[in-house]
Amino acid sequence: MSICSAESLAVNEPLPGTAPFARAWIVIEYPGSWGREAVAESDLPEPVRANLRNAKSAGVSVLLARHPDRPERTATGEINVWVARTAAGGMLMRHARMTSLLPLAEWDLPAIAAGSLPAIGSVTHQPLLLVCTHGRRDRCCAVNGRALLTGLLAVASDDQRARIWECSHVGGHRFTPVTVSLPSGAVHGRLGVDQAADLLERLDQGRVIVDHLRGRSGFLAPCQAAAGAVRRLTGIDGDDELDVLRLLDGRAVPPSPDLVELNEALTEVRHHDGRAWRVELERVQLSGPRAESCGAEPVAAAAWVARDVTPTTPWS
Secondary structure (H helix, E strand, O other): OOOOHHHHHOOOOOOOOOOOOOOOOEEOOOOOOOOOOOOOOOOHHHHHHHHHHOOOHHOEEEEEEEEEOOOOOOOOOEEEEEEOOOOOOEEEEEEEEEOOHHHHOOOOOHHOOOOOOOOOEEOOOOOEEEEEOOOOOOOOHHHHHHHHHHHHHHHOOEEEEOOEEEEOOOOOOHHHHEEEEEOOOEEOOHHHHHHHHHHHHHHHEOOOOOHHHHHEEOOHHHHHHHHHHHHHHOOOOOOEEEEEEEEEEEEEOOOOOOHHHOOOEEEEEEEEOEEEEEEEEEEEEEEEEEEOOOOOOOOOOEEEEEEEEEEOOOOO
């Protein structure tokens, strides 16, 4: 049986540009077991499941999460729920402890993706760290993800420990262990247990581990790769310091979804201090086939890489 994380490494599949695209995230506490399709196979209220089936098409990712210190819900029946938007320069997260999840059935998912969060609980500025351990989706997530989770909890302070949760399928089993930081939407991969303390420190400081960053989920794949190239060139590691625009006919414009269908792209990466870089990208074939997940047949695949990164005229 193929081991997808080993195959991905064998063909030197790059990390930048591989984070799942999501403009917003909904995280729901669910201490029970997760089926392969975590939300669809859960016992969440049927109207809630029906509404959340439309989440991905609306640009929203939904995760189930559990915490080792809460194997069962408290006697009050309170359920932790987070909703976060990951837009560059506009990230925001709300957190609530809800006694019923039925309000989620009425949530306007396109509005959430556009940045209008439901008025639950309160705004929180404490980052949340989610570690994918969804073994029924892929054994690499179960083995590598759980090892990282154990390592994180071993070195975390009490405050940090409360903000480390294991979660259902994020996307990209072959890059395990995979983590998502909210509200930034920063997705890391191939993290070693020995990097756990560094990851927690950087999380609390609003920083990323550049060499393990797959991208920010609010960016399309080519834009993730462009931002990653600038980070590697400059060492910029703030989780919300960069934005990415597409250069089209000499103008910087917001990237549209069709960008991911191209084989070449021209982008401008902007730092909030005014610096800017012109990044030329191309989609290249990997050196060999690799499986999307453990046990799947290896397939040919491509990755976005930066062909050239050049400082350009400051944008402000």
